[in-house]
Amino acid sequence: MPSWRDPDVTVVGGGMAGCEAAWQLAELGFRVALCDGKPAAMSPAHQTPLLGELVCSNSLRSDDADTPAGLLKRELRAAGSLLMTCAAAHRVPAGAALAVDRFGFGRAITVALAMHPRIRIERRAVDDWPEGPVIVATGPLTAGPIGALIRRELGGDRMYFYDAIAPIVAADSIDHDHAFHASRWNKESVPEGGDTGEASVGDYINCPIDKPTYQAFVAAVNAGRQVTPHEFEEPRYFESCLPIEVMAKRGEDTLRFGPMRPVGLTDPRTGRWPYAVVQLRPENRYLTAYNLVGFQTRLAYPEQQRIFAMVPALAKAEWLRFGSIHRNTYVDAPRLLGARFEILGDPRVRLAGLLTGVEGYIESCAMGLLCAHLFADERAGRPPSPPPPTTMMGALYQHVRTPRGPKERYAPTNVNFGLLPPAPAGLKAKDQKRRAQLARAIADFDAWAATRRAFVAAA
Numbered sequence: 001m002p003s004w005r006d007p008d009v010t011v012v013g014g015g016m017a018g019c020e021a022a023w024q025l026a027e028l029g030f031r032v033a034l035c036d037g038k039p040a041a042m043s044p045a046h047q048t049p050l051l052g053e054l055v056c057s058n059s060l061r062s063d064d065a066d067t068p069a070g071l072l073k074r075e076l077r078a079a080g081s082l083l084m085t086c087a088a089a090h091r092v093p094a095g096a097a098l099a100v101d102r103f104g105f106g107r108a109i110t111v112a113l114a115m116h117p118r119i120r121i122e123r124r125a126v127d128d129w130p131e132g133p134v135i136v137a138t139g140p141l142t143a144g145p146i147g148a149l150i151r152r153e154l155g156g157d158r159m160y161f162y163d164a165i166a167p168i169v170a171a172d173s174i175d176h177d178h179a180f181h182a183s184r185w186n187k188e189s190v191p192e193g194g195d196t197g198e199a200s201v202g203d204y205i206n207c208p209i210d211k212p213t214y215q216a217f218v219a220a221v222n223a224g225r226q227v228t229p230h231e232f233e234e235p236r237y238f239e240s241c242l243p244i245e246v247m248a249k250r251g252e253d254t255l256r257f258g259p260m261r262p263v264g265l266t267d268p269r270t271g272r273w274p275y276a277v278v279q280l281r282p283e284n285r286y287l288t289a290y291n292l293v294g295f296q297t298r299l300a301y302p303e304q305q306r307i308f309a310m311v312p313a314l315a316k317a318e319w320l321r322f323g324s325i326h327r328n329t330y331v332d333a334p335r336l337l338g339a340r341f342e343i344l345g346d347p348r349v350r351l352a353g354l355l356t357g358v359e360g361y362i363e364s365c366a367m368g369l370l371c372a373h374l375f376a377d378e379r380a381g382r383p384p385s386p387p388p389p390t391t392m393m394g395a396l397y398q399h400v401r402t403p404r405g406p407k408e409r410y411a412p413t414n415v416n417f418g419l420l421p422p423a424p425a426g427l428k429a430k431d432q433k434r435r436a437q438l439a440r441a442i443a444d445f446d447a448w449a450a451t452r453r454a455f456v457a458a459a
C-alpha cells in the first residue's frame with residue numbers, strides 16, 4: 001500500500017478504461033486512487049473481483065494491422081498500454097484475433113496496478129464525489145447513486161441507457177446506378193452551429209425499392225434471426241426510435257410510413273416518388289461513410305448483411321458497422337463534455353470509456369488512455385493534445401467531440417474506417433486508398449507518441 005495520503009486524481013471504475021487511465025496517470029507521475037465496487041457491488045455482467053474484467057467475449061477482435069481494430073491495438077501498444085501488455089502475456093490461439101485467457105488477463109492487470117507505487121486500489125462503490133479531480137469510468141451498466149450523481153452533474157436527464165445504432169455503409173460501395181441524391185421536398189438543412197462548409201445534413205442518398213422487393217424485404221426482416229437480449233436487458237424502446245423489426249411486425253406498410261417513406265423524394269430518373277426508399281445520411285464530414293436513417297436493429301449481423309443486400313443500391317455494400325441495440329449507459333458527449341472529457345458544468349469531473357460514447361473493450365481502453373494524457377496536458381498548462389484525427393485513436397476522439405445536427409441522436413461507435421479522413425486524392429483502387437490511410441495513421445500516431453515520450457521525459 002503506498003504511503004502517500006491524498007491522490008492527485010481518483011479514478012472510479014476499474015474496467016477497461018479505468019485500469020488503462022490509472023496506469024497511464026501513474027506512469028505520467030501522478031498519484032492515483034483507483035476505486036472499484038467489486039466484489040461487494042457487482043453489476044449484472046461482472047462476475048469476478050478482478051480489475052480489467054472482460055464482461056462477455058474474451059476476444060479483443062482482430063490483431064491484423066490492416067483492420068480498424070488491429071490499427072487501434074497498434075496505436076495502444078505504441079502508447080504503452082497496460083491492457084495490451086497484459087493481453088500479449090495471456091493470449092490464446094484465435095487466428096487473426098487477439099483473444100485472451102480472461103482470468104489471466106484480469107489477474108495480470110490487477111497485479112500490475114496493485115504493484116505500482118503510485119496507485120492505490122480502493123475496493124468500494126463510489127456514491128459521492130471524492131475530493132480533487134475525478135475520472136469516472138463506470139461503464140455501460142452505470143447505475144444507482146453514481147448514475148444519479150452523473151445525471152445531476154450533467155444538469156438533468158441527459159444520459160442514454162440504450163444505444164440504438166443504425167448500420168453504416170462505405171460510400172464507395174453504394175451502387176449509384178440504383179440511387180439518387182435528394183433531400184425530402186428538396187429542403188436543405190443547415191448543420192447545428194451554422195453552415196460550416198461541411199456536408200449538409202440534407203444531402204441524402206436515397207435507395208429506391210419497388211413494391212415486390214419491398215414486400216420481400218419486410219418478409220425477410222420479419223423472419224430474420226435477432227440477437228437475444230441479456231437477462232438484465234429489458235427491451236424498452238422509444239416510440240420515435242423503434243427497431244425496424246418491431247415496425248415490420250406491426251404491418252407490411254409500417255416501414256413504408258416510417259423510415260422507408262418515399263414522400264417528397266422524387267427520383268430524377270422516373271420523375272416520381274419510389275414505392276419505398278432507404279435513406280442514407282452522411283456519417284462524417286468526409287462523405288466516405290453513410291448511415292441508414294432510422295435502421296436501428298437487433299437483427300444478427302449476418303442477417304443484416306443478407307437482408308440489406310436486397311436493396312438494389314446496397315447489393316454490394318461494404319458494411320463499416322452493423323446496427324445494434326443494447327443496454328448502454330452513455331452521455332451526449334459532444335454537447336456535455338469539454339476537450340478533456342470534463343463535464344462542462346463541473347470540470348473537476350471527467351468521463352472515460354464507454355460512458356463517453358465509444359463501444360468495445362479496446363475503444364474504451366483507448367479513451368481511458370487518452371483521458372489520462374489530457375489530464376496531464378492540463379496539469380502541465382498545455383492545450384489538450386490528442387493524437388491527430390488521421391489516427392484511429394484521434395478519430396475516436398473526434399467522434400466524441402464532433403457536434404451533431406439538431407435532429408441527430410449521438411450514438412456510440414466502435415472503430416471503423418469511416419471514422420478516418422479519406423486517403424490523399426489521386427488514388428483509385430480501394431486497397432490502395434486503405435493502405436494510404438493505414439500508412440498515414442501509423443506515421444502520425446508514432447509521431448504523436450514520440451512527442452508524448454519527450455513530454456514525459458521533460459516533466
Ligand SMILES: Cc1cc2nc3c(=O)[nH]c(=O)nc-3n(C[C@H](O)[C@H](O)[C@H](O)COP(=O)(O)OP(=O)(O)OC[C@H]3O[C@@H](n4cnc5c(N)ncnc54)[C@H](O)[C@@H]3O)c2cc1C
Binds near residue numbers: 058
Ligand atoms: C453485457 C455486455 C457485454 C459486452 N460485451 C462486449 C464484448 O464482447 N466485446 C466488446 O468489445 N465490448 C463489449 N461490451 C461493451 C463494452 O466495450 C464493455 O462493456 C467495456 O468493458 C466498457 O469499458 P468501461 O471501462 O467503460 O467499463 P467496464 O469495463 O464495464 O468497467 C466499469 C467498472 O466500473 C466499476 N464500477 C461501476 N460503478 C461503480 C461505482 N459506483 N464505484 C466504483 N466502481 C464502480 C465496475 O465494477 C467495473 O469494474 C459489452 C457490454 C455489456 C454491457
